[in-house]
Amino acid sequence: MHTVKYLLFLALLLALSSCGINRYLPEGERLYTGAEFDLEAEVNRSTERKLISELSGVVRPDPNNVVLGGRPALRWHLRANSEKSNFLNRFLDRRFGEEPVLKSAVNIERNKVIILNRLENNGFFNASVRHEWDTSSTRKASLIYFIEAAKPFVIGTFQYEGGGRKIDRLIAASLEESLIEVGMRYDLAQFRRERQRILNFLLEEGFYFFTADYLHFSIDTTDGVSGLDVFLQIKEGIPEEALIPYRIRDITIFPDQTLRPGTEPEPEVNRVELENYTVICRDLDFRPDRFENYLLFSPGDLYRKTASDRTRQRLFSIGAFGFVNVRHRLVDTTEVDGEKYGWLSTNIRLSPSNRMNLRAELQVVSKSNNFMGPLFTGEYRNRNLFGGGEQLNLGLRFGYETQVAGGRQSGLSAFEAGVFGELVFPRIIAPIRWKDNTQYGVPRTKIKMSYSLLNRVRRYQLRSLNFTYGYTWHGNRYAFHQINPIALNFTTLPKTSEEFQKILDGNPFLQRSFEQQFIPGAEYLFSFNQLLQQDRSRHILFQFRLDIAGNLASLVDGVFNDEKKNRLFRREYARYLRTDIDLRHYIRVGSEGRLVARVFAGIGIPLGNSLSLPYIKQYFSGGPNSVRAFRIRSLGPGIYRPEAIDGASFFDQAGDIRIEANIEYRFPIFGFFKGALFADAGNIWLYNENEAIPGGQFSSDWAEQLAVGAGMGVRMDLDFFVVRLDLASPLRKPWIEDGSRWNTDWRPLKKSWRKENLIWNIAIGYPF
Template sequence: MRAKIFLQLLFIGLLSSCGVTKFIPEDERLYTGAELEVKTNDSEGVNNKALKIIHTRLEDVIQPDPNGKFLGMRIGLWAYYKGSKEKPGFINRFLKKKIGQEPVYFSQVNPSKTEELLLNRLENNGFFYSLSSSESTGKGKFAGVEYMVEVSRPYRLEKYQLEGDSLTIQKEIAKIIEETELKPGVRFELDAFKSERLRLNDELKKRGFYNFNADYLIFEADTNNYDERKFDLFLRLKQDVAEKSIVPYEVKDIRVYPNYSVDEEKGNQDTTTIQDIDFIQDELAFRPELLEKYILIKEEEAYSSELSRLTTNRLSSIGNYRYVNLRYVEKDSIGTQGPWGLDANIYLSPLKKRSLRAELQGLSKSNNFIGPAVLLTYRNRNIFKGGETFNISAQFGYETQIAGGDRTGLSTYDIGLKSDLIFPRVIFPVNIEERFSYSVPKTKISLGGESLNRIGLYRSNSATISYGYYWNANRFVYHEINPISLSVVSLSDTSPEFEEILDDNPFLRRSFEQQFIAGLNYTFNYNQLGDQFRKHKIFAGTTVDVAGNLLNLMDNTFGKGESGKVFGMEYAQYARGDLDFRYHIKLGEENVLATRVFGGIGIPFGNSVSLPYVKQYSAGGPNSVRAFRIRSLGPGTYQPDSINNQSYFDQTGDIRIEGNIEYRFPIVSYLKGALFMDAGNVWLMNDNEALPGGKFTSSWLRELGVGAGFGLRIDIEFFVIRFDFAAPIRKPFLPEGERWLKEFKVFDRDWRRENLIFNFAIGYPF
């Protein structure tokens, strides 16, 4: 049945627009959409940039939207008509339900009404006395509308002032107006006035005016003082506004309930007072002296909506509470002198303290390894009654590599144990007063061990310890720093085949012998990609990783044994940093153009001639240059004599440069499509005789691998299953002059086997 549906969809794709003509009723014409022409006879008052902005705003007014097209075909409309027949059949009913679009006819269009809306939108933007007209277009069973708008010179602001200054609130408004964006010369714009009113409302709430509302402010425009198109803007308060709405409040009593539940009866609760804040709880659920540090509102200080919001954010960021509710109660202030009063009650409803979770996972990694895994996790929230979280997890997994051409069949099983202890505050030998108002930095201590067996090659046992801090500076910015990061790796049970690989490449052997990695790392992310309402989105991330310097200093100062070793193990010395920049632009409701540029470099020094193997870069695969198999690209122009699992370990580097561009579009329902192009490679910092052509040189641009392809994605909101098909356009390992692919024989089986690469992955690549 699925094959039949697919074939019918393929058949639909072969239909042209005229495939729906026979279904259009005799007395109707299909609406094909509208064209909008915006012009002006006053080029000095309205320049080309302003015309483009006006054009965009006016397009939002034009309704209705015509039936959608995919590659010029009205597939949704065709499915609707076919599914609406007297006896449509199961498949046609299914297609109508899933992708059908009800037809939009020209009779549903009201051009005169739309003209009125266009003029109204122009007046709201300061273009009074403009002109609009329309005429129908098209022929036969298809018709559209062309709208013409002639824009007049806009009205511009001359003076903006507040009426009245005797009330306390009016004095505060006068101070806030000094920071206004409504400067002389700006165009009359209704949305700008609304934004200014909301800004004033927000600022007043930050300054104590608890009951104020933006609706209490009125703007009035006056053009009587000018012959030219100018206006004065006056701001005033509404008359007869209740006194409590225009007076400042201050916080009086603050009460915190650290273990609040609406389902439980209140018993004999104890009250502990810290810094004038009452902490009320039946039994000790959270140590008051620690919880107090998260609360920014203070007794006898002015009410502030911003401090209230930040207090709620900070308490939520602890990670122990399901609900955080800050409620204010007005005190009886009649007849009192000074600010009116508010009592603050903070109700904290905790999550379940202990949990045990078992998961059966299906893993898909960027190196094309997939397989099952079992994960057991125990969690204890608030283990020391200060919001601390203790996690311990055990994992057993098996992986095998697929979609790697001749590299398939590399299998691995691993057993791991990891524990984390997270403190929702800064833990440091010297007391540090944190000053992060948005969220509180967390201290994380991690300890883990893993035994990994690459079947038929080697076994690797590792232990890691890290100590660091992470926090969100705001909703876009994330920081993480680990001043202590230790990793010990022990390589054992190496097979003769793997020993042969290491003997052929001394650099690779050295990278595996770097058994001890000790250093620090820092990560910074600026991420707007999760903001669904933003048209232009960026992500900028950088990671800096430095290792071995402190050990080298201790080795040179106190070392008595073999230089370059600690506890009998070689330690790595390197500096590694990378930058990941992404830019997404929405071209429609679900159409996105996504781009990424990545650059990374690792510099080995001291007793290291190469990066540790786990720190090296690779290129190719589902999250890299997708037209090349995993780790099959580079370094530089290097190409192994035979492509197999041995070359899997060779084709890594100290430098990685990559660029990607991808156009994402909807197909039907949860099925999305993509067209993409990738370019990139990896290189070595030092010459390696085993990898000729691998060193980074000034000709690196001519050594980029380039590929292009298309993809299908099943996007079900909370996860994405991705299928990408790609072919190389440029192969850097071929002789110069032969690197660009000159022919595409997509119907030739041998060509497809050699060039067409299939990638399967979870999630978007960038």
């Protein structure tokens, strides 16, 4: 009943909003609300939807934007230009306002010409269009286009017409991979894609000066009804240099150029001749021999566009150069065995970045558990430490947070401090030989050490020292690998309060997670990412992580110690196996919408004498990037719900197993504001039974213990920066007695209900 009243209230507001807009319209005018299409054509439903979507995108004008049934941008504009204008309305009008789109602004005849043109581009050459206005709504009008398109023309034959030149033979052979097939519907966009495919093929065969405009399609009808004969040709009169392949004659690198238009090259101070290239520079800040690892072509090689482009990308990815320009210049032509080809001279001009950089940032951090406070970070970076693109990063961070809301935990606070150092080599440094000049990305060797101090006042002080040595590389355009054969973590708990010690004494698992002070392990990450390929309608992002700790230490321990306890050098070490997968599927919906689905599953198996994973390696659930209807790190384990009277909720709830699933529909609102509707489900569990946490162990009925929530969100998407505000509500609470876990009592107008069941999340970036 409360929900019905709430929906009726919203509907009344929207109705009043519409009435408010109508009184601002000029006398005799109607607000144009858009066009509809009634298409009659011999095509399947999928093709019909695509055609209507394309036609909707080309007819003009676009109607005013609609948000949740209203037109706020239009309303702000009308109010700002009325007698009741105020500062807020004028501000909103300047930033987001829209002038009313009126019925009189629609040029129907021009739209009909555009519609017929698009239909012809899709194979409907004998279509007709008529229109009708729908004025049934008060002071509003929509346009209906009735289209009779009948049967589309299809491809009857497709062949290449050329001579005996090398370029003719290559194009004819490439038609085995053609995008144009006999029997397919004529589609101008597909012909353009085919022309681009052939161009890309020729650019990989040395034809540096060839362009897509040099290709021409001729079309004749076969039976006079719906069949088309298609002939592909090279246009007459194109430059001779476009018809021959090219090879690289020489390579010259200028590593200290300004690259400003009209700037003359700097005087030649140093000229270093190497086997495959020459380096000309004022100063030898970047070692000339190091460029060998980044060049994907050599003198004598056939010109290939991908090799040239990826060489530019690899040089830029070093980080030592702010701009990279690769230019090829024709210097000569020759003829061998009747085949003519040319020579290119390659100049690579590099603009160095500032070698050293210092950055400091002060920000205020606010968390969902009512803790907030300042955080200071500072970082020093040297982008070319040893003259080969090696990067040195040194950083520090200081933070303080305290609880600003009331409650039994009021006055709790925490202090965090840390330093780190990282050295990155843009190559593999390993005892085995590694091919550095892979065409996808630059392999790197990373060495990192960090130290952190966490002091939770009236609880404990935790110190942590970390060291990693590892490698990163790209397997192909989508696949990325990272392996840390050495990953060491050493933690100590030098101080604990009496209250916190009681918590540890009452929870052996938690106590053991802090006692495992030394984590000697290895880590591996595999990532498959299609998001960078923008022309796809579907994208996959898959990540797999593997973390193994204590196995090598266990072998050493077994040799020198008779006791079966995880100890090495008198220090207890953790031994476990931890692995997880994260799979995300992005599906484009319409021109700007997107449906995103995500599944996460992870498990950590304690080995040896370990009862659970170390605390810093455990899983958490709940929060802005997890199950958003529950506060950050507040879910689980299992059906367990901690009591707040002991103060232990200052601790995050952690587990050894985590399963989550999310689905989110993202859509445009107006401008850079985006909306989202989402649903989340998930929880964490313990691998071993813990008497102090009843109901926390993973079991066969884990699906019945999933927390479920749903909500909506608004995002300010500036491309380079995204601020996200999500509002979610629990649909299912796993800790409630079985049979009553689903939340069916909705009382959004009741304050106590909203406090417990409406969860706000503010975050930077998308959740996944």
